[in-house]
Amino acid sequence: MITKGLEVVSQNYIAGEWRSIQGEGQAVFNPSNTLEKIGEMYLSTAEDVLEAVAAAHAGFMIWKKKSGSEKSSYLYKMADALEQESEEVATLASKEMGKPIGEMLGEVMRGVNLLRFYAAEGVRPTGEVIPSTDADVLQYTKRVPLGVVGIITPWNFPVAIPIWKIAPALICGNSVVWKPAEHGVLTATFLMKVFEKANLPKGVLNLVIGKGSVVGQTLLEEAEIHAISFTGSTATGKNVASACAKRNIKYQTEMGGKNAAIVLNDANLEKTVPIILSGAFRSAGQKCTATSRIIVEKGIYPKFIAAVQEAMSAITVQEALNNQAYLGPVASKAQFDTVSEYTQLARKEGEIIAEGPLKTNQKGYYIQPLVVGGVSAKHRLVQEEIFGPVATVLQVDDVEEAIELCNDSLYGLSASIFTNNINKAMQFIDNVEVGMVRVNQETSGVEYQAPFGGMKWSSSHTREQGQAALDFYSQVKTCAIKHQF
Ligand code: UN1
Numbered sequence: 001m002i003t004k005g006l007e008v009v010s011q012n013y014i015a016g017e018w019r020s021i022q023g024e025g026q027a028v029f030n031p032s033n034t035l036e037k038i039g040e041m042y043l044s045t046a047e048d049v050l051e052a053v054a055a056a057h058a059g060f061m062i063w064k065k066k067s068g069s070e071k072s073s074y075l076y077k078m079a080d081a082l083e084q085e086s087e088e089v090a091t092l093a094s095k096e097m098g099k100p101i102g103e104m105l106g107e108v109m110r111g112v113n114l115l116r117f118y119a120a121e122g123v124r125p126t127g128e129v130i131p132s133t134d135a136d137v138l139q140y141t142k143r144v145p146l147g148v149v150g151i152i153t154p155w156n157f158p159v160a161i162p163i164w165k166i167a168p169a170l171i172c173g174n175s176v177v178w179k180p181a182e183h184g185v186l187t188a189t190f191l192m193k194v195f196e197k198a199n200l201p202k203g204v205l206n207l208v209i210g211k212g213s214v215v216g217q218t219l220l221e222e223a224e225i226h227a228i229s230f231t232g233s234t235a236t237g238k239n240v241a242s243a244c245a246k247r248n249i250k251y252q253t254e255m256g257g258k259n260a261a262i263v264l265n266d267a268n269l270e271k272t273v274p275i276i277l278s279g280a281f282r283s284a285g286q287k288c289t290a291t292s293r294i295i296v297e298k299g300i301y302p303k304f305i306a307a308v309q310e311a312m313s314a315i316t317v318q319e320a321l322n323n324q325a326y327l328g329p330v331a332s333k334a335q336f337d338t339v340s341e342y343t344q345l346a347r348k349e350g351e352i353i354a355e356g357p358l359k360t361n362q363k364g365y366y367i368q369p370l371v372v373g374g375v376s377a378k379h380r381l382v383q384e385e386i387f388g389p390v391a392t393v394l395q396v397d398d399v400e401e402a403i404e405l406c407n408d409s410l411y412g413l414s415a416s417i418f419t420n421n422i423n424k425a426m427q428f429i430d431n432v433e434v435g436m437v438r439v440n441q442e443t444s445g446v447e448y449q450a451p452f453g454g455m456k457w458s459s460s461h462t463r464e465q466g467q468a469a470l471d472f473y474s475q476v477k478t479c480a481i482k483h484q485f
Contacts, residue, residue: 008040009039009040011189011209012044015055015206016200017202020042031096031328032328032329033319033362039186044208046214049215049219053219053223053225055202055203056203056206057147057175057203059175059203059204060175062201062202062204063173063204068124069123071170074170075167076119078197079116081195083112086109087105089187089194092186092187097158099156102323107159107160111159111160114163114167118167118170126142142479144475144476145172147226148176149169149175149176150177150219151176152228152231152240153178154184154232156287156288158187165469166178170200173474177223178207179208181232216236221247229252231288237460255454255457256411256413257411257458258292258384259414260291260292260295261415261443262402262406263295264419272418277308277315282444284330285387285388285389286330289414289445292385295405296393296394296395297398305354315369316357327389329364330366330388330389335387343388345380346390349375349381350373352370353393370390372392377394383409407433409456410456411454412433412454413455414436414446415438416441433455434455435453436452451469452468
């Protein structure tokens, strides 16, 4: 059982069985109300990881023999089970990491859609026929699985990110060992409980709860795996990449962002401002795609600032299960401390252009959303990923300067421009150094059927979601058959 009273207890799922994790449990508290205990987290050892990997090898031997349509039917069952339990999953996830329930329900549905999208891939073409120079040779390609894939996921999308890695990994014929972030372990345990209903063969999908320094490190350095897909901080992503490169294991890292939204003089402010604030403050800014730099052309700057100030006064900061919450708390004490350092820096070295309400009537990790100006383009607030509800504003002379500032970043995940001038929008699309470019749209919330990923230090230049994900979770075999021999 994963529940003890009303609380959830983290467990491993290995070789088709639930395993209690030995050792001392740690209480998990609700970030919206730190007096409310919601469960207990137990942490695995390196042996648990090796056992899960051994189970995944056995699972792979069975799974790789399944036809595409057989794998497909398992994924459809996973989707149906998740859809049925969507409210329970969303409620637990909101309680565990503080994302408002409305947004979390949307995230769970994104998970359902991702499962169905990849289920359908089971019956789509996986290769091509390439004419040979010899008329009696049939030459073609086929995608084959990698083997056992390690999946390391963050806490900020505790449902959608695991699914957008697990679903393509499975449909390509791999088995999986999944290590979720510590602030998402209860959701991960519950999600696995839901997926158990699909009755995947034993060992095909395994869950190991634990610390990055133990579980993650064992996966990276000791376990016999064939690939790692990681989403998290750039610092950890660098370690993942170098550990995998040393072993020649295929890897994919999705890391930070410092995403800019450009507002040109002709922008429709009534529509633009709500989109920018949504990008900056929903999920309390804890998205790698969050809007964290707002670059405004000088002709519209005063009007834009006035509109932002007005809109910010309507933002609500509430506990995650409150339907009225525009944003909830940040996910954890560690997150609260890091983001608070940036808000203090903003108050000391910047000029506060607008601030949202401060929630004081409850004990939780609430941070007052801030729009900050008065800092140079090289300032830490403009260059470093904050991962909290803080956005900085810069003023520019024209679109050329806006694009230059937008590109003045280590990161290159997503960027938006707000304008109805097609020439300037195209100039932006052609010159901006990011993986996801948007016109009159938020920097976050890329659709699941489209490729997701960044340039520069935002990703390992691979792409997730959509059909692009299949490139990572499979390898191409070129086959040539000589007949009339
Ligand atoms: C989104 O913008 O819809 O970790 C998803 C992250 C990203 C996911 C963003 N990999 O925040």
